[in-house]
Amino acid sequence: MSLKIEIEAGIKEAMKAKDKERLIALRSIKSMILLAETEKGASSDGLTEEAELGLLMKAAKQRKDSIEIFEKEGRNDLAEKELGELKVIESFLPEQISDEELSKKIKSVIDKVGAETIRDMGKVMGIANKELSGRAESKRIAEEVKRALS
Numbered sequence: 001m002s003l004k005i006e007i008e009a010g011i012k013e014a015m016k017a018k019d020k021e022r023l024i025a026l027r028s029i030k031s032m033i034l035l036a037e038t039e040k041g042a043s044s045d046g047l048t049e050e051a052e053l054g055l056l057m058k059a060a061k062q063r064k065d066s067i068e069i070f071e072k073e074g075r076n077d078l079a080e081k082e083l084g085e086l087k088v089i090e091s092f093l094p095e096q097i098s099d100e101e102l103s104k105k106i107k108s109v110i111d112k113v114g115a116e117t118i119r120d121m122g123k124v125m126g127i128a129n130k131e132l133s134g135r136a137e138s139k140r141i142a143e144e145v146k147r148a149l150s
Contacts, residue, residue, distance in 0.1 A: 003052040003092065004033050021081070025088035032059060053093070053134040060089045061137065097135040099144075105132060106144045118149045 007030045014023040032055050036047055047055070063086040070079035097105070109128045113120065124145050125138075132141055 002046065003049075003056070004030070004046070006092065007033065021084045022088050025085035028085070029056070029059060029089065029092070050133060056089055056093050057134060057137065060086060060093065063089065094134050097132065102132070102136055102140065102144050103148070106141070106148050110145075110148055115149060118146065121145055121149060124149070 007026055011023060011026045011030065014020075014026055033047065033052070036051065036055055063082045066082045067079045067086065070076070070082065106124070106128060109124055109131065110120075113123045113127060115121070115124045121142075125142060128141050128145060129138060
């Protein structure tokens with residue numbers, strides 16, 4: 001089932017349950033999907049699963065950044081709202097990979113590419129981001145690649 005259909009079903013459920021927080025989060029995801037589908041150069045077949053995953057990761061990152069800012073500013077009410085939306089978004093993402101498993105994957109990519117120094121980071125990142133798409137944030141991947149190549 002495509003993400004768009006899942007989101008629409010979730011919106012109906014949230015409306016019936018009168019769950020405003022979940023409804024707002026689902027509508028924001030649907031909005032992101034619709035914008036991506038109507039962008040110039042977008043495929044007429046809709047979004048690929050990889051593109052949908054990318055949108056969800058982007059939305060989750062935005063919420064995490066907002067939470068961090070709101071907590072620094074002492075706006076716990078807004079941070080809690082964003083945290084609620086983040087939980088809804090994460091429910092559609094695949095389970096995040098553990099640090100130990102991430103380290104193993106990065107080492108296998110480094111071996112596959114033949115990377116030896118930090119100069120080879122770009123090669124490793126390209127493959128690692130594709131293999132770990134949706135299962136780890138790019139920031140986590142980059143930190144692990146730096147650590148492994150140093």
